Amino acid sequence: MVDIFDEVDEDLRAERMSRFARRYAIGFMVLAVLLIAGVGGWQAWLWHRHQEDAKAATAFIAVLDQAAQHGSAADREALARKFGAVAQSAPSGYATLARLNEASLLADAGKQAAAEAVWNGLINNGSLNPVLRQVATIGWAAHAIDTAEPSLIQARLETLAAEGSPWRPVALQYLALLDIRLGHKSEAARTLLEVANDISTPDDMRRMANGLAQALGAPASTE
Structure with a gap:
């Protein structure tokens, strides 16, 4: 894979890099949701033993297929309403994914x-599977990093950024983006280098974090 940072100009602004980082993290979240959906396949088989649950599973998959197609903002809003309708009648697992x-x-x-x-x-649903609540937090952060109250972002991402958390790389990356938003570029660079130097971070994310850190004036990753 060609290193994306070989293709950008030397004077690329950190803000442009941060937008790319945000898009990458959204993809990370989508992969997590798909994994959860895959694990839920066994539940779907059980649901098919009951007619109403089978209908809910079928409805969810039908809307999911439509969502895979690119469309206008109006199309996406219409699909959102369809997912909302599925959630109202589906069993808890599919309702949450919807x-x-x-x-x-x-x-x-x-x-x-x-x-x-x-x-x-x-x-805020304490009865929901913790993994799904974490996925919701990552999804929220992906879209709210530029607008939400900084203290709320920090509070929600703190646990996900802890040592041993599977969400640590993406949570740290969001916290770095928050630091950029607040003008704390040196702190952001240090956090991004931490992501880049962590061998548990996916390779593409490590390269991206390293490139963004350098755009902020940090030295190259030691890895």
């Missing part, structure tokens, strides 16, 4: 307030 997709589509359609209401409902 809500996650609903929130992402609403945000992509420019309906940030509506999306945040969905994400907050999931994040």
Whole structure:
């Protein structure tokens, strides 16, 4: 794979790099959701033993197929409403996945307030599977990093950025983006180098974090 940083000009601004970092992290979140959906396949088989649950599974998959196609903001908003309808009648597992997709589509359609209401409902639901709450937090952060209250972002990402957390690289990256937003570029560079030097971080994310850190004036990663 060609290193993306070989293709950018030397004077590329850190803000442009931060937008790329945000898009990468969104992809990381989507992969996590797909993994959870895969684990839920066994549950889907059980649901098919009951007619109503089978209908819910079929409805979810049908809307998911439509969401895979690119469309206008109006199309994404319409699909979000369809996911919301699925969530109202589906069993808890599919209902949560439907809500996650609903929130992402609403945000992509420019309906940030509506999306945040969905994400907050999931994040604050103590009865929800902790992994799904974490996915909701990452999804929220992906879209709210430029607008949400900094103290709220820090509070929500702190646990996910802890040692041993599978979300650590992406959570640290978001915290670095928050530091850039607040004008703390040296702190952001240090955090990004921490991501780049962590061997548990995926290779593409390490290269990206290293490149962004250098754009902020830090030395190259030692890895």
